[in-house]
Amino acid sequence: xxxxxxxxxxxxxxxxxxxxxxxxxxxxxxxxxxxxxxxxxxxxxxxxxxxxxxxxxxxxxxxxxxxxxxxxxxxxxxxxxxxxxxxxxxxxxxxxxxxxxxxxxxxxxxxxxxxxxxxxxxxxxxxxxxxxxxxxxxxxxxxxxxxxxxxxxxxxxxxxxxxxxxxxxxxxxxxxxxxxxxxxxxxxxxxxxxxxxxxxxxxxxxxxxx
Numbered sequence: 001x002x003x004x005x006x007x008x009x010x011x012x013x014x015x016x017x018x019x020x021x022x023x024x025x026x027x028x029x030x031x032x033x034x035x036x037x038x039x040x041x042x043x044x045x046x047x048x049x050x051x052x053x054x055x056x057x058x059x060x061x062x063x064x065x066x067x068x069x070x071x072x073x074x075x076x077x078x079x080x081x082x083x084x085x086x087x088x089x090x091x092x093x094x095x096x097x098x099x100x101x102x103x104x105x106x107x108x109x110x111x112x113x114x115x116x117x118x119x120x121x122x123x124x125x126x127x128x129x130x131x132x133x134x135x136x137x138x139x140x141x142x143x144x145x146x147x148x149x150x151x152x153x154x155x156x157x158x159x160x161x162x163x164x165x166x167x168x169x170x171x172x173x174x175x176x177x178x179x180x181x182x183x184x185x186x187x188x189x190x191x192x193x194x195x196x197x198x199x200x201x202x203x204x205x206x207x208x209x210x
Contacts, residue, residue, distance in 0.1 A: 003036075013028065013119070013122040017122060017185075032075075034069060080197070082200070088101070125137070
């Protein structure tokens with residue numbers, strides 16, 4: 001069951017983001033407590049391929065509160081180590097030969113990532129344009145197509161639709177640009193530190209870290 005207290009906190013962050021649309025958040029990590037971590041764990045997908053450390057959700061849940069408390073302490077103290085993700089390849093097109101790489105984090109890394117996403121989403125949801133649909137809560141590809149259809153109908157004849165895909169974007173994006181982007185709104189040192197660790201974590205492939 002969803003935590004009402006966590007939802008109230010998320011709404012509070014969203015309200016602040018709306019009130020101060022261009023200001024940076026200097027102290028937001030205090031929102032994250034054990035209840036927040038439990039909610040992050042609840043929202044984390046626990047299926048999928050085997051992760052690098054081999055720890056399963058069932059094993060982690062045997063002492064869930066203490067495990068989450070330990071993770072929370074390491075995160076806030078700065079001692080958390082961001083492990084490299086396990087790289088696997090999945091088909092990119094049905095019936096085609098092209099594949100795309102995906103990274104599989106450890107269970108703890110996924111939980112902490114979810115906790116930070118829950119912290120940052122209310123801030124950036126206010127900043128995003130209404131026409132953006134990708135990877136946003138309560139928004140789907142079907143809604144994006146419906147919006148596109150209405151826009152095309154409204155424009156009449158002579159409308160062009162362009163589909164653009166940036167090749168290997170996540171493999172080539174410059175860290176400096178990401179840092180400049182998130183530092184405008186996120187000035188909390190604890191959150192910045194873990195974001196930097198994730199950027200540098202690397203991937204594990206064929207027993208080697210890249």
